[in-house]
Amino acid sequence: MAVTVKFVGSLRGSSGKSKITLKFETPIPLREALKRIVEELPALANVLIDQELGDPRPNSLIIVNGREVSVLNGLETMLKDGDEVVFVPVLHGG
Numbered sequence: 001m002a003v004t005v006k007f008v009g010s011l012r013g014s015s016g017k018s019k020i021t022l023k024f025e026t027p028i029p030l031r032e033a034l035k036r037i038v039e040e041l042p043a044l045a046n047v048l049i050d051q052e053l054g055d056p057r058p059n060s061l062i063i064v065n066g067r068e069v070s071v072l073n074g075l076e077t078m079l080k081d082g083d084e085v086v087f088v089p090v091l092h093g094g
Contacts, residue, residue, distance in 0.1 A: 001023065001024050001025070001026070001027065001080060001081035001082075002021050002022070002023050002024075002081060002082070003021070003022045003023075003024070003033060003079045003080075003081075003082075003083045003084070003085060004019055004020075004021055004083070004084045004085070005019060005020050005021070005022060005033070005037060005084075005085045005086075005087070006018065006019040006084065006085070006086045006087070007019065007086075007087050008086060008087065008088045008089065009088065009089045010047070010089045011044070011047065011048065011060065011087050011088075011089050014043055014044055014047040014048075015041045015043060015044050016041070016043070017041070020037070020040065020041070022036055022037070022040075024079075027078045027079060027080040027081075028078070028079055029075065029076045029077065029078055029079070030062070030064065030069060030074075030075050030076070030077045030078075030079060030085070031075040031076065033079055033085065034048075034049075034056060034075070047059070048060060048087065055075070056087070058090070059089065059090060060087045060088060060089050060090055061087075061088040061089075061090055062085065062086070062087055062088075063085070063086040063088065064077055064079070064083060064084070064085050065083055065084055066084075
């Protein structure tokens with residue numbers, strides 16, 4: 001199975017790619033796909049994953065097939081063949 005992962009904005013610059021394709025044997029949770037993304041693109045580890053929480057959600061909006069993961073099953077959202085995951089960076093400021 002293949003899942004397309006797209007990076008928007010500063011995440012595109014940090015990853016050096018606008019998209020990648022991940023291949024898996026069976027459907028997997030988004031949490032496992034994140035581990036694979038960071039393995040393949042280690043430059044994203046500090047940018048994508050909040051180091052204190054070990055979670056990408058404070059730093060990016062994660063969209064699976066056009067729906068934000070908070071309305072799905074969060075990081076346990078199962079990814080299957082043909083799915084598209086988009087990471088959009090969140091800007092913080094004050």
